[in-house]
Amino acid sequence: MPGTRTISVPPKASALMGSLRGIGYSPETALADLVDNSISAGATTVSIDLRWNDGAPVAAVLDDGHGMDEARLAEALRLGGDGPDTARSDNDLGRFGLGLKTASLSQSRSLTFVTKTADSLSSATIDVSVIEARGWIALVPESLPEHALVAELQGRPSGTVVIWDQIDELSGLAGLSKEAFYLRVEDIRAHLGMVFHRFISGDASQLTILLNDRAVKPWDPFQAGHPATIKMPSERLRHAGASFLVTPYVLPHRDRFANEAEYNAAGGPGGWGARQGFYVYRNKRLLVAGSWLGLGGARTWTRDEASRLARVLVDLPTGLDRDWRIDVRKSQARPPGALRARLTAIAGRCREEAREVFAFRGRGPRTRGAPHTVPAVWLATHGPKGTQYRINRDHPVIAAAGGTRSLNAILSIIERSVPVERIWLDVSESEGSQVPTLDADEIGQLADQLAELGRMLPVSMTIDQRLDALLLNLPGELPELRKSLAQKLGGHP
Incomplete structure (x- = not known):
């Protein structure tokens, strides 16, 4: 002045x-x-x-x-x-x-x-x-x-x-x-x-x-090369005269990794719990490596076990630096208010899909695009009394057992005594349930037991269909177990 x-x-x-x-x-x-x-x-x-x-x-x-x-x-x-x-x-x-x-x-x-x-x-x-x-x-x-x-x-x-x-x-x-x-x-x-x-x-x-x-070797947060990774449809968002892509991914369940080392590597620095959420890039340089960005509607999302497989890629141009409030260290970003609802909706769908994969132990397809051919052993029903879990009587192995009153009584006892809270607490404290490791003798014994069930299945089922019915719901399925079981059922390994 x-x-x-x-x-x-x-x-x-x-x-x-x-x-x-x-x-x-x-x-x-x-x-x-x-x-x-x-x-x-x-x-x-x-x-x-x-x-x-x-x-x-x-x-x-x-x-x-x-x-x-x-x-x-x-x-x-x-x-x-x-x-x-x-x-x-x-x-x-x-x-x-x-x-x-x-x-x-x-x-x-x-x-x-x-x-x-x-x-x-x-x-x-x-x-x-x-x-x-x-x-x-x-x-x-x-x-x-x-x-x-x-x-x-x-x-x-x-x-x-x-x-x-x-x-x-x-x-x-x-x-x-x-x-x-x-x-x-x-x-x-x-x-x-x-x-x-x-x-x-x-x-x-x-x-x-x-x-x-x-x-230095690259670490891909989205495990794009894994056949069980689910890449959900990308959406292009526009803001302040610029546009950018948002692509949700659901990573494979622990059971779908070949071994513990591969699973831990996919978790990334800090582990699976810390690496869920949004991955914000600026000119393809990663700024935010796993955060829910304060989104979630009335109740802000936090890192939780059910969402640990959800990761959402956001690819920003430099023209949106100010709107996303990129900090000096280029380690934090905050979405503009006008985009929060859209980003919440996209991430919400990703979290739901991740929850399904997490809850059903990676029952997803073995390869991208393959259909779900084997029903779950456990079913969840949601009602006024809360969520109840029951064993699927239509699963091929259970149906082949005959559906006797005695079997139904046994299954009902199991359903009513599942220690859900205890399981959830143990899983939370142990960073996810452990994939069982079996030695050669244990694989042979389990293959013998499963082969007895496999012979009860309808003769119209192929060997691959029998293997899927017996193994797709088991945690930590091992290639050696599938090979041994195929041999016992008369198929080729």
Whole structure:
């Protein structure tokens, strides 16, 4: 305003630096932010070196992107250099112009940048102690730091190295024993494989990430390659002049995985309970890895056992950053109010389908599109007295037993004495019911018992139909059991 007197109020460097360092990054989210910058720079390979170094950890990140000259490096080191209103290219994963700096400073008190283009080699250091004493300046070192990744950069046409050489207690990495440190490195590996899985697998611009000289493997939250995964129809939503796809998935029941290791791997970092819900991507980079986003109508959804198989992909463009309230760390998102009802409806259908798969132990088709040919053993009826469970008298095996009064009496006793609450409590406490593991003798004994039932089934049923009737409702069906039973029933394994 004309004539208005002004007062200079520059930020106090030491106080602001302390606030920025405590913004809440973990080592994995901080390194992910550096990988974002490498992708924005056109990198195809990112090498991360993270070493214990006798309890004084050192980290370095090298990419083969286009690098920066000294003027561009100075701008990149400026807090808020390219803010949220800056027009960005399709492969630019930046947001607030803070990530490279705040992510690094959250982990280390001193960070050095070495960057190379076809025409220049530049370096600069940001040191927390120097900024606290002298204000917002970067130092230009007289010589390049001695590090293997810096030497590797010098032999390349372009690229950038970021070095954290004073990692302190804020990171959670300093002070760890060697064993504990490298266990955390594996957590970081898993996180990067989750966040950038679409880049590593080639669904986005191809990217190779090396952590301590080993390639990071992608983790697909939706298990798209598993034959029992249910991909529900995608819906395109429109908001604020932009559109995006929402695709619900229902993952296979525990019984449909080949073994416990495969099942645990599909659960992802943190396990099945933590990984249910929405997966929000921005330019194919994962922001939110399993959250119900505060949705659910009158009663907000929480993570529960019945919904653990439900995962919903949301593919956002950068143009919706403000509407979805993407945070500085790119680890949180909140849907705009106008979309909440549609997203709740889509996720609600996914949760219902997941509940059916969870409740009926993966009775879904063995292959996509295959029909349900075998009825359930247990049926649930909902009435004024609550949910009641009864044994299906029309199941082929039970019908073949003759339907005698004695059998019906036995089944009624079983139905009325099912310890539902006890089962639910045990399942909740044990992260899901365990898939039985059987040795060769147990498989043989169970196959003999099932073969006796199989011979009671109608002669019009094929061997495959008999096997399905006997096995599809059993938890933890093993290929060896099916093979043994097929042999005993006179079929081919």
